[in-house]
Amino acid sequence: MNILLFGAAGIVGNAVLRECLYADDVERVQTVGRTATGQHHALLVEIVHQDRWNCDAIEAQLSGFDACFFCLGLSSTGMSEEQYKRMPYDLTLAAAETLSRLNRPMTFVYVSGAGIDSTERSRSMWARVKGRTESALRIPPLKAVCLFQPGLIEPMHGGQLKTASCRRIYSALKPYRRCCSLFPRSELTTETIGRAMLVVARTGARQVVLEATDISSHCRAAARAV
Numbered sequence: 292m293n294i295l296l297f298g299a300a301g302i303v304g305n306a307v308l309r310e311c312l313y314a315d316d317v318e319r320v321q322t323v324g325r326t327a328t329g330q331h332h333a334l335l336v337e338i339v340h341q342d343r344w345n346c347d348a349i350e351a352q353l354s355g356f357d358a359c360f361f362c363l364g365l366s367s368t369g370m371s372e373e374q375y376k377r378m379p380y381d382l383t384l385a386a387a388e389t390l391s392r393l394n395r396p397m398t399f400v401y402v403s404g405a406g407i408d409s410t411e412r413s414r415s416m417w418a419r420v421k422g423r424t425e426s427a428l429r430i431p432p433l434k435a436v437c438l439f440q441p442g443l444i445e446p447m448h449g450g451q452l453k454t455a456s457c458r459r460i461y462s463a464l465k466p467y468r469r470c471c472s473l474f475p476r477s478e479l480t481t482e483t484i485g486r487a488m489l490v491v492a493r494t495g496a497r498q499v500v501l502e503a504t505d506i507s508s509h510c511r512a513a514a515r516a517v
Contacts, residue, residue: 298362306481396434
């Protein structure tokens, strides 16, 4: 498989990249981001591209892929709804539309989040915007769209949350996370998410939306296949 990866600098994207480089059936992994990951591997090609909203200059390098893992994330703290939707909605849809034109068939895996409101009536602004994004992603003529909705995520293999605010929230949730350890499917590791995304790229998913338990199930399927 040839994999295109957006957001490799984040904790989920970095974990997905790691799993891709370890997978026997992945022939090429190409990242697109504003900075390089700093990793070096025979299968890895990195495109450093500053203008996220204009891919014309790199369009020739965006074809020939079997799957796209879209792992870009952004905190909504301090933003208006119009400001926030530029990445979760505008950027994601622009990428999906371009890739659907250049790669047919293609599986598009979008990392969203738990609590997304597809009705767009939630009091939480970020939930409304991501719900609108999930609904719109089903329209481009892609082979398949799969929406990952993980809840709490445990970074592995040295992964770190990027912003101080996220690290503070994560630390404050430690008591809840200890409770989650009694029910391991309610909290996912970055490794679990990465492996599940590869399963979806290989064989598809039974449903469009994958919540935490569904993601765990796909990861176990990957383990059984080894």
